[in-house]
Amino acid sequence: MKVLIIGSGGREHALAWKVSKSPKVSKVLAIPGNPGIGRLGECINIPITDIKKIADFAESENIDLTIVGPEAPLVAGIVDEFEKRGLKIFGPSKEAARLEGSKVFSKEMMKEFGVPTADFKVFDNPDEAKEYIKEKGAPIVVKADGLAAGKGVTVAQTVEEAIEAIDRIMVNKIFGEAGNRVVVEECLKGEEASYLVISDGERYIPLAPAQDHKAVFDKDKGPNTGGMGAYSPAPVLSPEIEKEVQKKVIEPMIKGMKERGTPFKGILYAGIMITDDGIKTLEFNVRFGDPEAQVILRRLKNDFVDICFDTINGTLPENLNWDERTAICVVLASKGYPGKYEKGKEITGIDEAEKIDDVVVFHAGTAIKDGKLVTNGGRVLNVTAMGKDVKEAIKNVYNAVDKIHFDGMHFRKDIGAKALKRIKE
Structure with a gap:
């Protein structure tokens, strides 16, 4: 079986890594991919929003399954184009992807379906x-x-x-x-968590809870980024809170989207704020979070290819199997990110880092230049590790980080600290 991954970041490398472990898969391809994915399969340089060209490629190469990483192709309607041609693709339709593509649409759907969220007003x-x-x-x-x-x-x-x-x-x-247009809304106070499920349009199965770290500096200081690290499981999402999220957020949204004739198929990601007044929904995304995907996929025991086909066919299993251990991801970023940063810095030490048990380094913003691996983005590498508990996972991941070097390498030193604190409490 040939599987095509759309995207070029750490999330997509994690998807390619997971897919490559399936005994059903003979070849992994990626558009456009990155050097890390290139070690697992073939990378093809087509713009990710050139939907017709991607669909032509999938047809000509007899691709059996396409998995979309980032939001832009989903919002642009890649799933509709593939389905029109009878091609198998994992992700929501263009209309369902508006949950991420339009903050206004998302807030209006929350209001309509009774999903708890911050008070808001829309302006043009x-x-x-x-x-x-x-x-x-x-x-x-x-x-x-x-x-x-x-x-x-x-x-x-x-x-x-x-x-x-x-x-x-x-x-x-x-x-x-x-x-x-803009949405202006009340500012919520509390602790943020990511809750992801896979839906086949009617039913859903939860993915392991994870917690992302948005701010660029330790102790959540500095500007927000695409994510500086994550861990799973996330103690902030207790079984009680998880049930509340399912009942008040996930189920009304999946039911509402189906009833309006735009069923949601794929990954539904709810950004949740746990406040003193209960849970509130910050936003919806329509794909894996990045770097949440990196820790969730490290813990997932099921064959992800099977899950994709079950989602497409409406035959989701009752539940998924998870590694009981903790997975943690630390993002190595370029100096200056999320503002201006330089590219082209040589990267060393990845092979040394991956000699440590249960460490996998996913490429996010890398390139090959003159035969050397160099930085090519703000978020450069995602170092992931497993441990029997949070403490061991933290030790393993930072041991691996110590082996890697590039000029201006920046990373947070407190990924996992919130989980440790909650466990001690």
């Missing part, structure tokens, strides 16, 4: 948005409606900061058309 006029902000005061959250590569949300601590965000998004159009 910057002056009206600013007046509302002045009236409400700070802290307050401003979100660009469309896709903004994870950078479209501003948690403003002052009214001035919120007004600046409106100017950046709606007036200066730093995200282009994605900033035609």
Whole structure:
């Protein structure tokens, strides 16, 4: 069986790694892939939003299954194009992917289906948005409606900061058309967690809970990033909270999407804030989180290819099998990320790191230049490790990190600390 992975980051390397372990798979291909994926299979350089060209390639190569990593091709309608041609693909339709593609649509669906979320108002006029902000005061959250590569949300601590965000998004159009509308919503306080399920449009099975670390510096300081590390399981999601998320968030959304004629198939990812007033939904994503995928897939014992086909065919199993151990991921980033950073720094030590038991290094922003592996992005590598508990997993992952080097390498030194604290409490 030939399996095609769409995307080029650490999440996609983790998907390729997991798929390559299936006895059913004879060849792994990726569009466009990265040097890490290239060690597992073949990388093809086609833009990920050139949907027709990707579908032509899948047809000509007799691809048996396509798995989409990032949100952009899903929002652009890659699943609809593949299904029209009778090609098997794992992911939601264009209409269902609007849950991530449009913050306005997502909030409206939450309201319609009774999913708990922050109070909000939608604006297409910057002056009206600013007046509302002045009236409400700070802290307050401003979100660009469309896709903004994870950078479209501003948690403003002052009214001035919120007004600046409106100017950046709606007036200066730093995200282009994605900033035609904004959502302005109340600022929630609490601890954030990621809850992911796989849905076949009618039923769902939960994935192992994970916790992401968005801020670039230790102790959650500094600007938000695409994610600086993750671990699974996540003690913040107790069995009681997990049941509450399923009942109040996941089930109403899957039922509501089906009833409106746009069933959700694929990964439904709810960003949850656990507040003193109960759980609230921050947002929905329509694909694996990155770096949550890296720890979830390390713990998953099932054949992921089987799960993909079960999702497509509407035959999901009752549950999945999980490694009881803890998985942890530390992101190695370029100096300056999430702002400006340099590329082309030589990377050494990956082979040494992977000699440590249960360590796998996923490539996120790497390239081959003059025969050497070099940095080619803000998030460069995802170092993952397993351990019998959180403490051992932390020790293993940072031992591996110590073996790797590139100029300006930056990483958080406290990934997993929140879990340790909760266990001690």
